[in-house]
Amino acid sequence: MIALIVRRAIQLVFLLLGISFLVFSSMFIAPGDPATMVGGPTATESDLVAIRDNLGLNDPFLVQYGRYLGNAVQGDFGYSYQSKQSVSEAIAVRFPNTLKLAIASMIVAIIIGIIAGLISALKHNSWLDVTSTTVALAGISIPNFWLGAILILVFSVNLQWLPVAGLSDPFYTWEGIKQLILPAITLGTGSAAMIARMTRSSILEVVKADYVRTARAKGVKEKNVIWIHTLKNAMIPVITVIGLNFGALLGGTIITEKVFAINGVGRLMIDAIAMRDFPMVQASVLLVATLFVVVNLIVDIVYTMIDPRINYS
Amino acid sequence: METLLEVNNLVTEFRTADGNVQAVRDVSFSVAKGETLCIVGESGCGKSITSLSVIGLLPSNGSITSGEVKYEGKPIHNLPFEQMRKMRGTKISMIFQEPMTALNPVLTVGYQLREPLILHHKISKSAANKQGIELLKQVGIPYPEKRINQYPHELSGGMRQRVMIAIALACSPGLLIADEPTTALDVTIQAQILDLINELKEKLNMGVMMITHDMGVVAEVADRVMVMYAGKKVEEGTVSEIFENPKHPYTIGLLNSVPNVDDPDFELEPIPGSMPSLTEQISGCRFNPRCKFATDICREIAPPEFSTKEGHIVSCWLHEKVEEEVKHGHLTAQI
Numbered sequence: 107m108i109a110l111i112v113r114r115a116i117q118l119v120f121l122l123l124g125i126s127f128l129v130f131s132s133m134f135i136a137p138g139d140p141a142t143m144v145g146g147p148t149a150t151e152s153d154l155v156a157i158r159d160n161l162g163l164n165d166p167f168l169v170q171y172g173r174y175l176g177n178a179v180q181g182d183f184g185y186s187y188q189s190k191q192s193v194s195e196a197i198a199v200r201f202p203n204t205l206k207l208a209i210a211s212m213i214v215a216i217i218i219g220i221i222a223g224l225i226s227a228l229k230h231n232s233w234l235d236v237t238s239t240t241v242a243l244a245g246i247s248i249p250n251f252w253l254g255a256i257l258i259l260v261f262s263v264n265l266q267w268l269p270v271a272g273l274s275d276p277f278y279t280w281e282g283i284k285q286l287i288l289p290a291i292t293l294g295t296g297s298a299a300m301i302a303r304m305t306r307s308s309i310l311e312v313v314k315a316d317y318v319r320t321a322r323a324k325g326v327k328e329k330n331v332i333w334i335h336t337l338k339n340a341m342i343p344v345i346t347v348i349g350l351n352f353g354a355l356l357g358g359t360i361i362t363e364k365v366f367a368i369n370g371v372g373r374l375m376i377d378a379i380a381m382r383d384f385p386m387v388q389a390s391v392l393l394v395a396t397l398f399v400v401v402n403l404i405v406d407i408v409y410t411m412i413d414p415r416i417n418y419s
Numbered sequence: 420m421e422t423l424l425e426v427n428n429l430v431t432e433f434r435t436a437d438g439n440v441q442a443v444r445d446v447s448f449s450v451a452k453g454e455t456l457c458i459v460g461e462s463g464c465g466k467s468i469t470s471l472s473v474i475g476l477l478p479s480n481g482s483i484t485s486g487e488v489k490y491e492g493k494p495i496h497n498l499p500f501e502q503m504r505k506m507r508g509t510k511i512s513m514i515f516q517e518p519m520t521a522l523n524p525v526l527t528v529g530y531q532l533r534e535p536l537i538l539h540h541k542i543s544k545s546a547a548n549k550q551g552i553e554l555l556k557q558v559g560i561p562y563p564e565k566r567i568n569q570y571p572h573e574l575s576g577g578m579r580q581r582v583m584i585a586i587a588l589a590c591s592p593g594l595l596i597a598d599e600p601t602t603a604l605d606v607t608i609q610a611q612i613l614d615l616i617n618e619l620k621e622k623l624n625m626g627v628m629m630i631t632h633d634m635g636v637v638a639e640v641a642d643r644v645m646v647m648y649a650g651k652k653v654e655e656g657t658v659s660e661i662f663e664n665p666k667h668p669y670t671i672g673l674l675n676s677v678p679n680v681d682d683p684d685f686e687l688e689p690i691p692g693s694m695p696s697l698t699e700q701i702s703g704c705r706f707n708p709r710c711k712f713a714t715d716i717c718r719e720i721a722p723p724e725f726s727t728k729e730g731h732i733v734s735c736w737l738h739e740k741v742e743e744e745v746k747h748g749h750l751t752a753q754i
């Protein structure tokens with residue numbers, strides 16, 4: 107287990123190197139002159155020259171990249187071209203909101219998805235199953251900006267149960283939880299639906315397995331046939347789906363943060379791209395990539411705990 | 420000998436898209452304590468479904484629609500679910516063809532072995548563990564203390580089948596059903612597993628219902644043999660009667676499709692044609708379309724079961740004539 111984590115951490119370093127190189131070079135190639143972004147419309151030609159000098163934009167690519175990396179390992183990702191604010195500080199303010207949103211959505215997705223899939227499978231072909239699979243199909247097809255807008259309309263505007271926007275209160279307060287509910291449902295529904303479908307089909311597959319028949323032939327109680335002999339095996343592909351969905355979910359934060367006016371990294375990133383605020387784009391992409399890799403490491407650890415056949419060492 | 424299992428006129432049907440189909444048609448047989456009954460027949464003839472009917476583990480679309488299954492004289496085919504569950508593992512156990520998939524991959528050998536002991540004998544985990552190690556020793560697994568903590572994937576196919584046998588015998592059942600227990604194993608391991616089942620059968624005075632389509636296995640372990648064709652019992656007798664004095668053309672066909680190493684002139688004679696599907700309507704004897712002896716009566720009226728000798732039953736209009744053919748023709752039985 108420790109070996110797995112250490113090896114993944116080393117892999118992560120190389121992965122981040124690769125990603126930073128890709129992001130950095132694509133920014134380098136992208137049209138548009140950073141100096142004019144920094145200087146603004148009023149900057150004179152001599153101002154621009156000074157800015158280029160100052161930012162080292164005249165240096166060769168590799169020198170610039172090397173300098174960027176050198177600063178980045180010290181936690182310095184430069185300054186926003188737009189707001190002139192330190193990139194690390196800007197992200198540090200927004201990251202907790204995105205993390206809260208992503209984790210809450212994932213929890214919603216996992217709990218709803220697994221429970222719905224389980225009920226579907228156990229009551230196979232009943233009206234409960236039909237309802238749940240239909241809702242799941244709808245959940246996959248509904249775009250989340252639309253779902254978010256509808257939820258706001260119903261629960262915030264009409265019923266006035268939950269706030270319309272924002273995510274500023276701490277998550278352990280009642281206000282904070284109320285702020286999280288709608289965004290988490292909006293962002294988590296798609297993943298919940300995927301997880302439900304996978305849970306259902308996986309259980310239906312596993313109950314047909316020879317070893318489940320063996321358990322019944324031993325006289326094992328039906329309750330244990332499901333909880334011990336079926337579920338642990340059935341969860342293996344579900345965990346894969348959860349890991350993969352986390353990526354989609356991170357992408358979805360961009361829209362959800364916009365719909366609910368949440369001050370998060372997703373919105374920061376999309377605004378930065380629109381403004382060609384390169385330092386901001388680079389840092390936020392690296393952060394999101396790191397998050398994705400860390401979640402997949404957790405998924406791998408869960409695998410080794412569930413499935414003894416998997417051995418990463 | 421004391422009768423352990425008695426199956427009378429068993430009919431098992433499946434609900435399918437094409438309506439109800441009969442997989443087992445009016446089959447009767449019995450198993451005595453300490454006796455091995457082999458059920459043989461081509462793939463799809465209903466061997467597994469017969470045994471699953473006995474242990475009450477039919478697929479969800481299948482059910483026993485008539486006939487009875489009695490264990491030690493008491494009917495068990497109509498027991499409520501909970502009572503039947505309690506019989507499984509304690510009175511009737513079953514092992515399956517595929518040792519690679521029959522054990523749960525995410526549970527240790529020990530867990531799977533202790534489970535029936537804790538469940539049925541209500542003993543503690545440590546007592547069950549001790550007994551589990553004994554059982555592994557009994558089925559010939561070296562280093563049982565180490566093996567008990569391993570997962571199935573760490574064991575070879577033969578080892579896994581031994582573990583399956585240990586699990587099946589954990590609560591000393593009276594009847595062991597073995598559905599092609601050696602088909603998936605290589606030949607030397609096959610012989611070891613068969614020997615093991617034989618040895619334990621004698622030691623525990625168990626009845627064994629062994630399903631196979633391998634005549635070699637039959638010769639090795641059977642006391643009595645039941646031959647099935649397309650859901651019906653076509654012949655039943657002691658192992659020597661079946662091999663030396665087969666009466667049903669299908670049984671003879673089966674024997675002739677087994678290579679004989681002792682006889683260099685022996686020619687393999689596969690049975691022509693193939694088994695009818697469950698939905699196919701056949702009037703008369705179900706084997707008649709493939710039978711080279713078939714006459715008009717065979718095509719019109721299903722033959723009853725004729726008892727020719729003590730314990731030798733054959734369901735063929737022509738069994739006397741066939742017997743003559745066997746004596747004078749080239750169809751001498753081989754063992």
Ligand SMILES: Nc1ncnc2c1ncn2[C@@H]1O[C@H](COP(=O)(O)OP(=O)(O)OP(=O)(O)O)[C@@H](O)[C@H]1O
Binds near residue numbers: 433632
């Ligand atoms: N769930 C089911 N629904 C419908 N038909 C089934 C079902 N299970 C088995 N059958 C049919 O019942 C018949 C008997 O099957 P069974 O498994 O008993 O054959 P078998 O003699 O054990 O063959 P094999 O040697 O291949 O194991 C087959 O024709 C099979 O297709």
Ligand SMILES: [Mg+2]
Binds near residue numbers: 466467468598
């Ligand atoms: Mg079978």
